[in-house]
Amino acid sequence: MNQLLKEKQIIPIDGKDSCLVERFLGSGGQGEVYRVSIQGKPYALKWYFPKQATSEQKASLEYLIRIGAPNNKFLWPKFLLTNPKNNTFGYIMPLRLPQYKGINDLMRRRVEPTFKALAIAGVHLANSFSKLHANGLCYRDISFGNLFFDPITGDIQICDNDNITTNGDPLVTVLGTPRFTAPEIVRGEAHPSRDTDLFSLAVLLHYMLFVHHPLEGEQEAKIHAFDLPAMTKLYGKNPVYIYDPKNTTNRPVAGIHDNAIAFWKTYPTFIKQLFIRAFTVGLKPNGRIMEIEWRDSMARMYDSLIYCRCGAENFHDATEYETTGKTTVCWSCHKPTILPPRLKIGKNLIMINVDTLIFPFHVDPSISCEFSDPVAKVNQHPQNKSLWGFQNLSKDKWTVISNEGAITEVLPGKNVSLINGIKINFGKTEGVIIV
Amino acid sequence: MWQIIAESVKSANHPLNQDSKKYFIPKDKEYVVVAIADGHGSKKCFRSNVGSEFAVEVLINIFRQHFSSNTFDNLQAGFSGIKDNLAKTIHRQWMEKVRNHLAKNPFSFEEELIDVKVLNNQVISYGTTLLGALITKNYIIYLQLGDGDILVVKDNEVTRPIPKDENLIANETYSLCDKEADSLFRFYYQPVIGQLPDLILLSTDGYSNSFPNDNEFQKTALDYNNLYKEEGMSFIRKNISGWLKDTTVHGSGDDLTTILVFKTSDNESATKRETDNTN
Numbered sequence: 005m006n007q008l009l010k011e012k013q014i015i016p017i018d019g020k021d022s023c024l025v026e027r028f029l030g031s032g033g034q035g036e037v038y039r040v041s042i043q044g045k046p047y048a049l050k051w052y053f054p055k056q057a058t059s060e061q062k063a064s065l066e067y068l069i070r071i072g073a074p075n076n077k078f079l080w081p082k083f084l085l086t087n088p089k090n091n092t093f094g095y096i097m098p099l100r101l102p103q104y105k106g107i108n109d110l111m112r113r114r115v116e117p118t119f120k121a122l123a124i125a126g127v128h129l130a131n132s133f134s135k136l137h138a139n140g141l142c143y144r145d146i147s148f149g150n151l152f153f154d155p156i157t158g159d160i161q162i163c164d165n166d167n168i169t170t171n172g173d174p175l176v177t178v179l180g181t182p183r184f185t186a187p188e189i190v191r192g193e194a195h196p197s198r199d200t201d202l203f204s205l206a207v208l209l210h211y212m213l214f215v216h217h218p219l220e221g222e223q224e225a226k227i228h229a230f231d232l233p234a235m236t237k238l239y240g241k242n243p244v245y246i247y248d249p250k251n252t253t254n255r256p257v258a259g260i261h262d263n264a265i266a267f268w269k270t271y272p273t274f275i276k277q278l279f280i281r282a283f284t285v286g287l288k289p290n291g292r293i294m295e296i297e298w299r300d301s302m303a304r305m306y307d308s309l310i311y312c313r314c315g316a317e318n319f320h321d322a323t324e325y326e327t328t329g330k331t332t333v334c335w336s337c338h339k340p341t342i343l344p345p346r347l348k349i350g351k352n353l354i355m356i357n358v359d360t361l362i363f364p365f366h367v368d369p370s371i372s373c374e375f376s377d378p379v380a381k382v383n384q385h386p387q388n389k390s391l392w393g394f395q396n397l398s399k400d401k402w403t404v405i406s407n408e409g410a411i412t413e414v415l416p417g418k419n420v421s422l423i424n425g426i427k428i429n430f431g432k433t434e435g436v437i438i439v
Numbered sequence: 440m441w442q443i444i445a446e447s448v449k450s451a452n453h454p455l456n457q458d459s460k461k462y463f464i465p466k467d468k469e470y471v472v473v474a475i476a477d478g479h480g481s482k483k484c485f486r487s488n489v490g491s492e493f494a495v496e497v498l499i500n501i502f503r504q505h506f507s508s509n510t511f512d513n514l515q516a517g518f519s520g521i522k523d524n525l526a527k528t529i530h531r532q533w534m535e536k537v538r539n540h541l542a543k544n545p546f547s548f549e550e551e552l553i554d555v556k557v558l559n560n561q562v563i564s565y566g567t568t569l570l571g572a573l574i575t576k577n578y579i580i581y582l583q584l585g586d587g588d589i590l591v592v593k594d595n596e597v598t599r600p601i602p603k604d605e606n607l608i609a610n611e612t613y614s615l616c617d618k619e620a621d622s623l624f625r626f627y628y629q630p631v632i633g634q635l636p637d638l639i640l641l642s643t644d645g646y647s648n649s650f651p652n653d654n655e656f657q658k659t660a661l662d663y664n665n666l667y668k669e670e671g672m673s674f675i676r677k678n679i680s681g682w683l684k685d686t687t688v689h690g691s692g693d694d695l696t697t698i699l700v701f702k703t704s705d706n707e708s709a710t711k712r713e714t715d716n717t718n
Contacts, residue, residue: 231524
């Protein structure tokens, strides 16, 4: 139900090209978004409501367009369009592709991504905000309305980038979305900054993994009206993590917060400890988890994935295994999982499943986490089906040292058997196979 | 600024009208709140007339409180966080009313025998949809849980602020008795740019289901708008009950409830009959 532009309306661009309004896509508090085409190519156009079309907003957009996107995950403003008749304006950005779904769809169970896809999405999210913050910018309004992910591949797209400002900009009007804003903003003590973005990022990751808010437990269940005083208390003045090990006053309530209870059991200890830190010491700005730690932890989570015989995805919990010697009990069939072979590279332990791929960042710490151009894949021997190996997909040869000390080379395209104790030198790093 | 008609007719198939309707306009006519609810007609929802009554009461009260505290005046950061709070508050307060009612009115022996599933989760017996709108001169908030229709007429064009939910097929609907009902609400926040709509029509699904297709149903909104301009409010008020009865008898056979909110013409005395009224 659009009000600002009409379908088939043509908006001139610089007197040369033109932008054809195709259809209304949706609206928010600031304006309306339309699908448009320019020279036959589809784009999205956000047009501001007259009250929101301020000179500050325009200047901010011009700045963002000038500096460009931190990476290709951001649906970044490309250029401005203006209507001189009423002094309103909008901006062109890439169109979100249909396979990208919102966290709302996850909450409503309209999509059920694999743990693998969630881990990849977590890596991309942390990585993208790392790059944004490294550019001296602050997102200000991280929430699940702004993140879309492909439930198959885990790729992400980050929308609503027009409220991004330089870190510490005091002239901000957008303070964030309730539930995602840092406690110090809720209490009225701070403005959005990189520190508060880090809190919102932690909330968003918590939503993605546990399908629940980190501070909504017993205290939330008692709320009669979700008004400002109730929200300020829950998210600002007395925030308590639902799994705070020292403060048990805000545990999730069975029958109300079932997602949190169910998903808490499925994740490995290091992930749970990270979220405990994020929402205990991390309730204060100087205790926040940095983007890189989130990214590395999400990548470690990806590497911890195993499959139960029933087919369900589970996580190997190295901490639990080292302490008790017991493998993860499958969340689906409730039987102990069988530990697959592992590849240990430095401190990292990668589970070797039939579909495991080893990526450049696994074998070269200087390379950023990207899940493309794998350097190795798992192969089954064509004749001896019980024999598995790594196929070298890279352009470099590997050096393999057997348990007896024999050194052989594995050329690109060739395989190395997964035998306990053998070492593979990938060039920058060396890994050992554990079976 | 507004004139309202709220009308409901009972299905010949139901012993009780399970729909509810309510609206409120304060003395200063600053805003209008309207709500309708369709208590489910299935056998296990045997208290849905009470559930729908609770639903409209809760929504009217919550919208009034939010308007008084200016919650929706400055939504620079969007509506997404606020709508979650609204949905949670509506759901929780409705649940509280239902639980209190159950505590004071436990199931009778006959009710206990109706369905074992309901005996284990008694809230189901109160199941209802909910539709509503908060209409002000600066913005309008539309809200919907489950089936039913909201149509808006402006400049002789009919639009749906909340599109039909493609996830709902046949007679399936979301309900306030769902454990996660708060995540199933849909909202539309519309800042008013230029003129207010000429007509906002809310109706339970008994209305649209009486028409062969959506286009025919949407024409009804245009007809009401034209009648209002040509014949006036009193003509519609006098006849609407009969029209609705005819519609359901020859159509869905369901309870049928509608609220029509007309923007008054300049020469009419605004909200003359409805001022400071809760109905």
